[in-house]
Amino acid sequence: MAEHNDFGQWGERVAADFLEQKGYGIMRRNWRFGHRDIDIIAVDRDTLVIAEVKTRAGNTLTEPETAVDSRKMRSLAMAANAFVKKHGIDAPIRFDIIAVTGASGGEYSINHIKDAFTPLPY
Helix, strand or coil, rough: CCCHHHHHHHHHHHHHHHHHHCCCCCEEEEEEEEEEEEEEEEEECEEEEEEEEEEEEECCCCCHHCCHEEEEEEHHHHHHHHHHHHHHCCCCCEEEEEEEEEECCCCCEEEECCCCCCCCCC
């Protein structure tokens, strides 16, 4: 597996651990619907949380959370819709972004942006 994939998986583990420490229930990680995927699907009280994780090694020119563009938002909405239908979920849905910046095995920071976006209809 490519090094950047390992790094991304590390960021997703860090983000899932962070959410669990905050009391979220993790339902799925890396859930796939065709070529679309959702990094983390969790429950925060009565709300289904679709979390996109962005991991960066350090200070880059752009913040990791800005990497979620309209195309990615649309893709997440389509995958979330499929997940909700498949599992018969009737709950409010929130789309979060979790930015993990730092080094695997070293210091890192987490920026959890709740309700980061509302996807446009697709």
